Amino acid sequence: MQLTLLGTGCPKVNHKRFGPSNLVSTKKTSILIDCGSGVTQRLQEVKFSSADINALFLTHLHSDHVVDLYQLIISSWHSYRTKPWKIFGPKGTKKFVKKIMEAWKDERIQRIKYEQRSSIEAFNIIVTEFNRYGKIKINDLKIEYFLVDHKPVKYAYGFNFYYQRKKLTISGDTKPCENLMKYGQLTDVLLHEVFIEGEKDKITKMRTKKTLHNVKNYHTLSTMVGKVARIVRCKKLVLTHFVPTWFNEKKLINVVKKDFGKSPIIGKDLLKIKI
Numbered sequence: 001m002q003l004t005l006l007g008t009g010c011p012k013v014n015h016k017r018f019g020p021s022n023l024v025s026t027k028k029t030s031i032l033i034d035c036g037s038g039v040t041q042r043l044q045e046v047k048f049s050s051a052d053i054n055a056l057f058l059t060h061l062h063s064d065h066v067v068d069l070y071q072l073i074i075s076s077w078h079s080y081r082t083k084p085w086k087i088f089g090p091k092g093t094k095k096f097v098k099k100i101m102e103a104w105k106d107e108r109i110q111r112i113k114y115e116q117r118s119s120i121e122a123f124n125i126i127v128t129e130f131n132r133y134g135k136i137k138i139n140d141l142k143i144e145y146f147l148v149d150h151k152p153v154k155y156a157y158g159f160n161f162y163y164q165r166k167k168l169t170i171s172g173d174t175k176p177c178e179n180l181m182k183y184g185q186l187t188d189v190l191l192h193e194v195f196i197e198g199e200k201d202k203i204t205k206m207r208t209k210k211t212l213h214n215v216k217n218y219h220t221l222s223t224m225v226g227k228v229a230r231i232v233r234c235k236k237l238v239l240t241h242f243v244p245t246w247f248n249e250k251k252l253i254n255v256v257k258k259d260f261g262k263s264p265i266i267g268k269d270l271l272k273i274k275i
């Protein structure tokens with residue numbers, strides 16, 4: 001299986017790190033995880049058409065992870081998608097998708113009528129909402145989902161992907177979390193979010209101490225992520241969802257290595273990892 005990092009950024013704009021999104025693929029199957037800002041452009045860069053995606057999995061409904069959902073759907077139609085979209089996400093996904101489709105309904109109807117394309121299946125969206133824990137099979141990929149801790153977000157998930165005795169774990173957005181340490185055990189690759197300590201300490205009128213504290217408090221600090229990886233006993237640790245997106249790479253590697261015992265891979269947009 002292959003993991004492609006499509007977007008390794010966060011809500012703050014950085015033209016080198018697009019919004020959170022990842023692609024997990026085998027020869028037969030491709031699954032998109034989250035659809036942050038710029039996902040369709042990044043898909044095109046790795047020569048993947050949104051028309052071919054088998055399913056979209058959403059970690060949670062924070063805007064940075066779902067903001068390009070409509071762009072994904074509409075561009076898949078323009079790319080001649082001839083099958084429905086299967087979307088798996090937390091409680092609230094059905095309502096969210098319904099509202100988005102509603103917002104663009106008039107424009108879409110006019111466009112469909114005028115452009116007369118042969119299929120409108122791309123607009124047929126089948127949403128499945130997660131329970132607390134579960135397993136889903138998409139062709140040759142087995143996916144396990146589990147709750148992580150991104151409070152006050154009530155429903156945020158991490159994922160395991162299994163393919164030919166290999167395991168990939170994706171943390172989603174979370175603070176250090178027992179479920180991740182439990183379900184991620186002995187994974188081949190742990191893709192984990194990180195909040196980089198010491199890079200964002202500037203307190204300003206807009207970014208108060210309280211704001212900074214609260215943002216830190218629902219993410220995993222760079223001084224913690226190596227400890228999490230050690231407990232998980234992953235073979236490789238790949239970091240993503242960098243807050244902030246501009247930082248000293250060497251410093252980050254050293255901090256994490258101290259706890260993990262091995263150097264982490266600093267994720268970059270378009271990086272491909274074979275698992």
Ligand SMILES: [Zn+2]
Binds near residue numbers: 060062150173
């Ligand atoms: Zn989030």
Ligand SMILES: [Zn+2]
Binds near residue numbers: 062064065173241
């Ligand atoms: Zn996020």
